[in-house]
Structures are given as C-alpha cells and as structure tokens.
Amino acid sequence: MIRPYNQNDYNRICEIYNASKLDELRYEATPFKLQPLERDSKRRKALVESDLYVYEQGGIIGFTAVHDLEIRALFVCSRYRGMGVGEALLRWVVDRFPGDLCLYVACSNSPAIALYEKHGFRLTDTYLTEYNSEPVWAGKMVRQAR
Template structure:
C-alpha cells in the first residue's frame, strides 16, 4: 500500500470512488440528494483539477485526496475499503504536505468526518449556506492551526 501522486490513468478510478462516496457525506441531511457525477460537476471538477491529487493504492486505487495551497479539497475512500484506516492515512499524508494552517470544508451534518477532523486538531470556524446539485446545504469551514494534532 502506498500514497502516490495522481496520474491520468487514475482518472476513472477517482470518478468511480467519488460516485460511490459523495452522497455519503450528505446522508444525515433531512432531504434526499441526487448524485451529480464529478465529470458533470464543473465547479468541483475544476477545483479538483487545479489541486495536487494523491491516490491511496493497494493493488487498486482505494481512495484519494487533494490539496490546493493549504486547503484540503477532497478526501474520499471507496465504500468497500472503509474502516481500514485509509481515510486517516490519506488525511495524515495531506497534512504532511501543508505548512502552517490547514483548512477544509465539510457538510455541517457530516458528523463522522467532522469527528475525524477534530481528532487531528481541526475546529469549526464558520458555517455557511452552499449547494450541492442545486439543493441548499449548510457547510462548515474547519481550520487546523500549524503544529496541532
């Protein structure tokens, strides 16, 4: 198993992991969301493409993460590979690539992810209204000061 830089041959795997995982972050919302595939989501795809992307591979690509400057823009694990520490490994790797304060954005109701981030020193700094596939969603900005964990 290793975390390595994304290459173009990983693109289909990233799309599949995103499609299998994206709606999980919204599962605690009171409404139902329809998946907007990453390749059709101009805003999120553009943000991903301008980021540094890293994949977790163990024979197959099982997860990926992305950073842009000091912002973690993506962290997704294949649903069948969850519970094995892959998300933590990717998060730790991404944090090792960021000097100083790190930020990320997460759905306000994504309690499992927020708890994971809190164990790594992140704190909620803001709440705001955004949208996913045309549906309004409250989100949190989380910040981790440098040197925290």
C-alpha cells in the same frame, strides 16, 4: 501506499467520487441526487486545480486533493471505510503541507467532523451552500500549523 495522481487514475477517481459523494450528505434531511463528477464542472474544476494523491492497495481505494493549503477532497471507497485509509490520507497531507490547513465539510457529516477534529481541525465558520441546487449547511474547519 500513497502516491501522486497521474492521468491514468482519472476514471478510478471518478468512480470513487461518484460512489461516495452522496454518502457525505446522507445525514441531511433532504435526499440528494448525484451530479457525477464528469458533469459537475464546479467540483471537477476544483479537483483539476489541485494536487491529487491516491491511496493504492491492490488498486486505488481512496484519494485526496489539496490546493493552497485547502483540502478540497478526501474520498475512500465504501468497502475500505473504517480501516484507516481516510485517516492515513489525512495524516499524509498534514505531514507534508506545513501551514494552516483548511477544509469544508457538510455540518451533518458527523463521522467526517470527528475524524478531522481528531487531527486538530476546529470548526471556525458555518454557512449555507448548495449541492446540485439543493441547500446544505457547511462548515469551514481549520488546523493551525504547529
């Protein structure tokens, strides 16, 4: 079940984020050090500004964050990956937010890119950014409204 976030979900959101964040960078040549969400003011601010939704199945196992048609986060607890949770969250957002959706993804994160492409997102730009002061190539992906 997908439902809106409430304040009681904060600790679990942080747990999932902290356990999953480096997984999105696992294909990079350089190893990264985790900046926990609680201490990452840039990413915490982006989440706080967003509408958050959690996927519950005997507890929260994933979440997504959307702000002004930008998907700012989509994280799934590692043991539930490959079971359709991320895809369900993505479909849920696509169905409820009409308009041109966009998101940003590490260019090396081919599994995530494949999922987004399957749902109509296309790479429109690449640029150099950083995570915890380490450089990362990222891509902007857009899904045109249908």
